[in-house]
Amino acid sequence: MSMRLFVSRDAGAVAVGADEVALALEQAAARRGIAIEIVRTGSRGLYWLEPLVEVAAPQGRIAFGPVTETDVPSLLDALASNTPHLLRLGATDEIPWIKRQTRLTFARCGVIDPRSLDDYRAHGGYKGFERALSLGPDAILNEVTASGLRGRGGAGFPTGIKWKTVAQAKADRKFIVCNADEGDSGTFADRMIMEGDPFLVIEGMTTAGITVGATKGYIYIRSEYPHAVETMNAAIQAARRGGYLGNRIGGSTYSFDLEVRVGAGAYVCGEETSLLESLEGRRGIVRAKPPLPAHHGLFGKPTVINNVLSFAAIPFILSEGAKAYADFGMGRSRGTMPIQLAGNIRYGGLFETAFGVTLGELVDDIGGGTFTGRPVRAVQVGGPLGAYFPRALFDTPFDYEAFAARDGLIGHGGIVVFDDSVDMRRQARFAMEFCAVESCGKCTPCRIGSTRGVETIEKIINGERVHENLALVEDLCNTMKFGSLCALGGFTPYPVLSALKHFREDFVPAPTTLQAAE
């Protein structure tokens, strides 16, 4: 019997040499006359251990990592002779970083062959969909609502209510749109699930389709994710062949099909109305709301538009029941959140856990602090539009409302760690710069405000009338916050104001310098 090995084909693993390791394994095994089979999986999300190599053993998989090409000969020898190896991490499921997680959405990611429908089904795939078929639309809506699932893209709107609105709308056509324009720096959960468990997204979207009466869905993936595009397309083809997309899906009377559309490098297209414009083939200019996409969405038809992670949460909710999902979490944030630890962090990766874990636990305990070994000074939570939090706020629990209460947001669950070498003036300026470059230009506070913001922060950096200009930036932020049409202009003030508030010392010169300057 041949030895079964597992090496990730996730873009994050490939970027650090997983393809080279897989090739070296094949070549070294051939030279030794050892029969091996390499399964290319998604990533387990323990990126500091990538490339991770796992081997199938009677008691479960055994992990080795991080493996380089040069480690391959000794690794194969150790595997063939069943002797110890320096990179051996033990049973994968027993690695504390994995064991501490509650993997509901990411249960299969890193385990199965993402392009195999059979593997997906063998690991519980389409169980939720089969139950959904037997429940029917009304009961599915009840389940989704009772689960407490809120939109994982960042806004946190209850998914059940959104679906119900579309279900009740009368129209000749309805659409399901998956927002896979994951542009926030520090986030990669959508990419991981599309590359590691794409059928999960298909199952979630198909379930939405039968619930609201839509027969066509689009997955809008950003062009920066070519691997995700390729994997989703392969999975869609496999699902069609397997009878899970197309006419009379899964032997039912329902029809549903999917198509991948690729973005073109516009961050603002992650905003849902801008995304719809882009899907229709236009400039990604934000639409005023109302009308809501649920009433007047893609091509003017009622549309469910949800984030990848929202759709990916649906199969578990339907297979295990709403209560099983809602039992996790705190307050109005139910279930689990795939949290992404990134930037200058020792143990970076994807950590799925119930809401309620504190920021400090995530950064210090789970993330292990910085990889530079210097003290953590600031963390940005929720992407380029998220606030910078200092250590003093590390007791904030991961929860939509708790972050909002501290002028922050959890967004798409990304946490970017900075050490004490960070200059918060530059980070504040970058937030404005990013907004200026990415603004769709429709509303004035965002289009003009961000450019004026860059200029004013520049003046502060140059020491020009610092206090006056700080007051001006705060005033400008207020205008952007309340006067912008969408979250781009509306939330850019979060990183800027939080930097000003919590890291004031970076902006205001020390007293002696101040005297000299005035």
Place this chain on the structure above:
Amino acid sequence: MTTPYEPRYEPRYEPWDEARGAEIIAEHAGQEGATLVILHALQEAFGYVPEAAIPMVAQALNLSRAEVHGVFTFYHDFRHKPAGRHVLKLCRAEACQAAGGDALAARAEAKLSVALGNTTADDRVTLEPIYCLGLCATAPSAMLDGRLIGRLDQKRLDALVAEAQR
């Protein structure tokens, strides 16, 4: 099972040809909201979207030239002229900034004697910023002609620059 590997390719593009352009446009024009799909397909074939293609797209989709031009110029991805022989993209978003990306970007600019967003005088390398490749746990990251590179440091960057200059 054969293991699929990332091809280490040098992008090869066809020279602009009106008949070929028309064929590509016709292939996708039937889709709903086809403008971006067509622009992507044209760029994939020719390496950029030639100006001559804009009125052709407009006609095929029953849009005005201004509308197609507006879409073409809105999105960062679409090029109005061919890029250098190799395209090196450096991630400049926050996670990569936190991991030392600023210094690496400056180093790449110095080595290639070109600012981000530009092509070297010999047309060999286009150096571009990219805002997030989603490799934020193995930052800083880069992409050379579609190949991803994580955990970038000075040594790896220098090797990439040398490879791109070849």
